Amino acid sequence: MPGHSSSSNALQYFGVIAAIFGVIGYVAFGWQFGETDSTIALALGVTCVSIAVGWELYRRVA
Structure with missing residues (x-):
């Protein structure tokens, strides 16, 4: 729950x-x-979002 x-x-x-x-x-x-050259910041953000979404989907299915 939120x-x-x-x-x-x-x-x-x-x-x-x-x-x-x-x-x-x-x-x-x-x-x-x-920023246009913020590759590491983007990678960190994408990783965190992917883990959060994956965990939420896992919890809803399990």
């Missing part, structure tokens, strides 16, 4: 790691979404 946190420790750890990776990339390397 608004409920996940009870999966693996997803929570992945989210924390992705957030730290994104913040370090922004501060240290100037990564930003929407």
Whole structure:
């Protein structure tokens, strides 16, 4: 349901790691979404969205 946190420790750890990776990339390397040469930021975003959608579909089917 929307608004409920996940009870999966693996997803929570992945989210924390992705957030730290994104913040370090922004501060240290100037990564930003929407730039024409932001390949790493785009890859991080696509990976996170793919995992979130895949997990949600898995939960609904299981």
